[in-house]
Amino acid sequence: MYIENIKLEGFRNYDKEETEFHKNINIITGENAQGKTNLLESIYFTSFGKSFRAGRDREMIGFGKDYCRVSALYVKDDEKEIEKEKVDIALSKDGRKAAQIDGRNIERISELISDYYSVIFSPEDLKIVKDEPEKRRKFIDGELCQLSFSYFNALTNYKKILSQRNSYLKEDNIDDSLLSVWDESLSEEGSKIIVSRKAFIERLSKISEEIHSNITDGKEKPEIEYDSNIPFSENKDEVKEIFLERLKDSREKDIYNGNTASGPHKDDIEIKIKGKSTRKFASQGQQRTVALSLKLAEIELIKEEKGDYPILLLDDVFSELDEGRQRYLVDYLEMMQVFITAAEIPEKILKTFPESKKIVVKEGKIINY
Numbered sequence: 001m002y003i004e005n006i007k008l009e010g011f012r013n014y015d016k017e018e019t020e021f022h023k024n025i026n027i028i029t030g031e032n033a034q035g036k037t038n039l040l041e042s043i044y045f046t047s048f049g050k051s052f053r054a055g056r057d058r059e060m061i062g063f064g065k066d067y068c069r070v071s072a073l074y075v076k077d078d079e080k081e082i083e084k085e086k087v088d089i090a091l092s093k094d095g096r097k098a099a100q101i102d103g104r105n106i107e108r109i110s111e112l113i114s115d116y117y118s119v120i121f122s123p124e125d126l127k128i129v130k131d132e133p134e135k136r137r138k139f140i141d142g143e144l145c146q147l148s149f150s151y152f153n154a155l156t157n158y159k160k161i162l163s164q165r166n167s168y169l170k171e172d173n174i175d176d177s178l179l180s181v182w183d184e185s186l187s188e189e190g191s192k193i194i195v196s197r198k199a200f201i202e203r204l205s206k207i208s209e210e211i212h213s214n215i216t217d218g219k220e221k222p223e224i225e226y227d228s229n230i231p232f233s234e235n236k237d238e239v240k241e242i243f244l245e246r247l248k249d250s251r252e253k254d255i256y257n258g259n260t261a262s263g264p265h266k267d268d269i270e271i272k273i274k275g276k277s278t279r280k281f282a283s284q285g286q287q288r289t290v291a292l293s294l295k296l297a298e299i300e301l302i303k304e305e306k307g308d309y310p311i312l313l314l315d316d317v318f319s320e321l322d323e324g325r326q327r328y329l330v331d332y333l334e335m336m337q338v339f340i341t342a343a344e345i346p347e348k349i350l351k352t353f354p355e356s357k358k359i360v361v362k363e364g365k366i367i368n369y
């Protein structure tokens, strides 16, 4: 799958811009604050229906504009036939969001997620090992949402119920039977999340452990494990029972704290090298290898599930990797459409991509070469 062409209107610092892309390598350079990341964000927006960095959708609308619109022409090429689909997505200042596929309105924006997929890799992701658990959960959730619509639903419901339960816990007079209703639905959605995460992390770790081992010439083999605060089993109903039990046990504490102490919103993944926690002991180089391996494993899993590689967005990350890791990455890039941004890309690296498109971004204008 790749994007052949994109049109931006009122998106961030782009007024009206349009450009064609290469089906494999696209190199986007330009000085600081010219719009490189914004361009990647617009691509991501057409595949996820949201931003990878804006807290609110509205932030993507150009200053002083009433709306923004992005149209991308996706090409799905499965060797038998080539299919082109146009994705249009627009946001207005009053919070409305609408998307169309080939001119047909789609009911829910989240429908985009299962059909068009992209993976963003930015310097933030290089810190995934050291970051707080929330970032690792976000990574897992982002991926699972792309792969499974039922996961997306379970997660959306879980978050909603959790926030309702937490506000209720802060009230003065708490009705036990009402709290039990929240607990029932929280454990129902939560158990779905836990069981899916467990299966997913097992697959992800298998692939990323192998990649990590390859990058380090077999010297390091990490172990990646799901670290859930609810003991899990393969059986969703069992997990639900355990979770429900936990909620009961900690009810008094939860009321006291005005917060829910246990559940998948507290999960983490534990990454170890030679039995030692990478979070505490890994060198920066090791952490980067872990981050790169996880991202590449994510890409492999999408390929396994969807039969096609995602679009890969490398935001300012390529030049952050050392030569060995860059070389490893380059071998991967042949297989998918890639967007690489950097202030500058050394000649030596450019030579490894003889067939590519070079784009320079300047003050919200796209200049093609």
Ligand SMILES: Nc1ncnc2c1ncn2[C@@H]1O[C@H](COP(=O)(O)OP(=O)(O)O)[C@@H](O)[C@H]1O
Residues within 6 Å of the ligand: 011, 012, 013, 014, 030, 031, 032, 033, 034, 035, 036, 037, 038, 039, 059, 060, 061, 062, 063
């Ligand atoms: N909603 C917006 N409307 C107009 N300009 C914006 C908006 N959001 C960010 N910008 C501008 O975009 C620029 C940053 O773009 P970005 O893509 O992050 O730069 P870089 O090329 O360094 O990746 C800044 O000049 C910022 O002011």
Ligand SMILES: [Mg+2]
Residues within 6 Å of the ligand: 036, 037, 038, 315, 316
């Ligand atoms: Mg940037």
